[in-house]
Amino acid sequence: MSAPQQPLQAPPEAGSMTAAHRELLARTPDVIAPGHTFGSVTDKISGIVLTHWTPLGWFLGFAIAFVFLMILNVTIVKLLFTGIGIWGNNIPVGWAFDIINFVWWIGIGHAGTLISAILLLFRQQWRTSINRFAEAMTLFAVACAAMFPLLHTGRPWLAAYWLFPYPNTMQLWPQFRSPLIWDVFAVSTYFTVSLLFWFTGLIPDLATLRDSAHSKWAQKIFGVLALGWRGSARHWQRYETIYLLLAGLSTPLVLSVHTVVSFDFAVAEIPGWHATMFPPYFVAGAIYSGFAMVMTLAIPMRAAFHLEDLITMRHIHNMTKVMLATGMIVAYAYVNEVFYAWYSGNLFEQFMMQNRQAGPYGPFYWMLIAINACMIQLFWFRKVRDNVVLLFILSLFVNVGMWLERFVIIVVSLHRDFLPSSWDMYAPTRWDWGMFTGTLGLFLSLFFLFVRLLPAISIFEVRMLVPAAKVKGSTSEHLL
């Protein structure tokens, strides 16, 4: 049962191209391997879900992730029964792993929105086969991120009245002049809108799964989730409009989220935090780390499920280039921080930078410089961009580098207080590590389940990449 194959067309301007153009085009891999039809892309992607076959690596990966998820459960129970005293942070380092991990996770989420929304608005076709799982990554990363500020209140159910505005018996209201409340609104809006955008994209694909599933249960479950979608032209028209509108709304939203996160620091008067550069610096860092995470997930996934003809080298190249560009912005921000510490003429700012580079946590600073400023220069080389195994390893380093950046910003700025009598060192406890590795387990568990149970690549959008999807000729004119 295969769809009739449409002949592949040469690009219309092929005749007028110069030799250099043609060579450039030949060197740029396609966004989809040639020879695919509507049916074949549908089967390829839905086949991952609608099969009894699961790769062995999936079980292995899920098992490891699940162990860490259980560690998270134990940590949370311990935390709720004992209190946040089990963590290593104490005055002067009042914020440590909780906020580092919050910022790290939320930053990772940003790449998903960038791919799904901003690249859609810019009509970047290559986004199509990576947007779905990047959006899922966003949701899971934001869920992990939200856990930290929520749990660092110690008793989240008692914290509700100063986090959310609801009429309570004490007649108290949240303090809207605080960036921390802006954060609550930014992150919860971000999660909600990302979820809507993700689910909207899933509806037509859930209908595909409903129609091609063989098991009764799969038909029922996908049938309920697909909401009765039938692909009507009237539905598609409204659907496409809101898909674009949601993309347009997500674009400023994603920029605002990390801007607000950076306000948590920039509005405070701590040297190393109090900088107007923070919003763009944080947004660039978020996209940089997020793309690294997309690579970390995409490279094993495309190998495990043989998706090389949908997630092609074109995608890998482009993601590497985005990492290079945003990484350079981050590197520029590092230089700027050093410059302004000197230029400010402020004793505390100058000491902060000196302490960052040569203080007790100095090696962490140089590690992040080595990764985020130096190592990424490898991405300039085509040989590196072609080597997926190397890219996978480098993307892991970028994840580490960006985590170190947040460690340096948060802990190193706090541990040398204005008064030397308050100086102290910070070290995470095993519960800090349990919480952090636990969220990694939660993230990966969710991702493993997602890949197996839902279409990890947007089927209906990939169909539009098939050459036959183009309507040929203008229609109304030659009828009249």
Added chain:
Amino acid sequence: MAQQRTPEVIHGLMAEFDNPTDLVLAADHARLAVYTVMDAYSPFPIEELDDALGLKKNPMPLITLLGGIVGGLGGYGLEYWTQVIAWPMNIGGRPFHSWPHFIPVTFECTVLGASLAAFVGMLALNRLPTPYHPVFNVPAFDRASRDRFFLCIESSDPKFDRHATGSFLKGLHPLGVSEVAA
């Protein structure tokens, strides 16, 4: 499972195509033949169908705008009411109505209101969820979410006639024409 019985009441007649170009051409022909109550079904959005079927502009942008305005005003109103009226507090000597502080939450509420309005509005105007629809009675329609393209002229069309419409659809060279049981 072919459609063997001839139902008394039918939802319409449906022609099946295997590519979007034929579907758009068919919709064009149907529109020029003054059929008005019809719909097309495809496994991905086809922009050209909007003109071919003579679809009007949809009100989604307006609904989204209204949602955004309600969200933004609601967010700012909430901040104003709580910070100025319900629980005024002196924070570093700032005025109670310190509006620059209220902008981030207002912005987030605007985006939230607009997005919720867009999503709920799309579902509402599309009458989704719709668990039952007559088009699902056509066995071949399973492939509307895969690789087939359908044009359905509905029986409520003033020009609809089972035989005339049937032969009109057959004249468009479809893969097949089926009756859609109501």
